[in-house]
Each structure stands twice: as C-alpha cells, then as structure tokens.
Amino acid sequence: MSETVVFSQLSRKFIDENDATPDAAQQVVYYSLAIGHHLGVIDCLETALSCPWPEYLAWIATLEEGSTARRKMEGVPKYGEIVIDANHISMLANAFDAALSMQTPEQQAWSKTLLSMLHDIHQESAIYLMVRRLRD
Structure with missing residues (x-):
C-alpha cells in the first residue's frame, strides 16, 4: 500500500469573471462562496502538488520544531487532512x-510550489488549499 500527500487548490470560482465586482460588494461575494456548500455550490479542486508520504514527513521536519507552521503541517498525519487559507x-x-x-532539491521544489500557491491565495483570498493523505 502506498501513501501520498496531495495538495488540491480551488480551481474555479462561482463568480462571473467578465464583470468587475464593485469593492463594496466583494465581501458579499466571499461570504456567498464561504456558505456556498450550504447552498448547493460545489468547489472544483485540482491537484497542484503531490508527494510520497515518507518524503512529506521529511519535508515538514525541515520546518522549525514547535513552530505554528510545523504544527499546522503536522495536521495531515494527525487528522488526515488540513485546509490552508488566507489566514x-x-x-x-x-x-x-x-x-x-536546509532542504533537498526535491523539497525546495515542493516549497517553491507551495509558496506560489500561497501567493495565489494572497492575490485572491477566496482560493484555498485542501491537503490530504491518500492511501492506495
């Protein structure tokens, strides 16, 4: 049995991107997206990064021990999944x-991909990542 950690990113928003949303209405749009699950809206997630389970554990071990970031990423082994959002x-x-x-070239590539995804979230706070442990 192989195990993988998959980072999935929100790939589609339920907003008409052709029309500019006025700033005053933007928070209403975000609120609608946040409660969308209760209104029948489905989030479309696409795999953006995946890594084998043992390598994931080694990768997050490069984060400062006891740090909030490391505890956040250790949520995958503890709970099976985590959500990463604008917070x-x-x-x-x-x-x-x-x-x-301190990372290997492979870990650096994963970190740079994650940093790029975090930048995407910074640019559009409705985007989030779902990080899951998958067992084949």
Whole structure:
C-alpha cells in the first residue's frame, strides 16, 4: 500500500469573471462562496502538488520544531487532512522560505510550489488549499 500527500487548490470560482465586482460588494461575494456548500455550490479542486508520504514527513521536519507552521503541517498525519487559507499565508510562507536552505532539491521544489500557491491565495483570498493523505 502506498501513501501520498496531495495538495488540491480551488480551481474555479462561482463568480462571473467578465464583470468587475464593485469593492463594496466583494465581501458579499466571499461570504456567498464561504456558505456556498450550504447552498448547493460545489468547489472544483485540482491537484497542484503531490508527494510520497515518507518524503512529506521529511519535508515538514525541515520546518522549525514547535513552530505554528510545523504544527499546522503536522495536521495531515494527525487528522488526515488540513485546509490552508488566507489566514495561514504569512506563517507558512515565512516558515517554508526560512527552511529552503536546509532542504533537498526535491523539497525546495515542493516549497517553491507551495509558496506560489500561497501567493495565489494572497492575490485572491477566496482560493484555498485542501491537503490530504491518500492511501492506495
């Protein structure tokens, strides 16, 4: 049995992107997306990053021990999945950026991909990541 950790990113929003949403209405749009699950709206997630289970554990071990970022990422082994949203951007970006010098080239590639996804969330706060442990 093989195990993998998959980072899935919200790939589609339920907003007409051709029309600019007035700033005053933007929070209403975000609220609608947040409660969308209760209104029958379905989030479309696409795999953005995957890594084998043992390598994931080694990767997050490069984060500062006891740090909030490491505890967040340790939620995958503990709970089987975590959500990364706009509330986690700075904490995770700082931690993974600081860990780059201690990482293998493969881990650095994963960190850079994650940093890019965090940037996407910073640009559009309705985007989030679902990180799951999958067993084949």
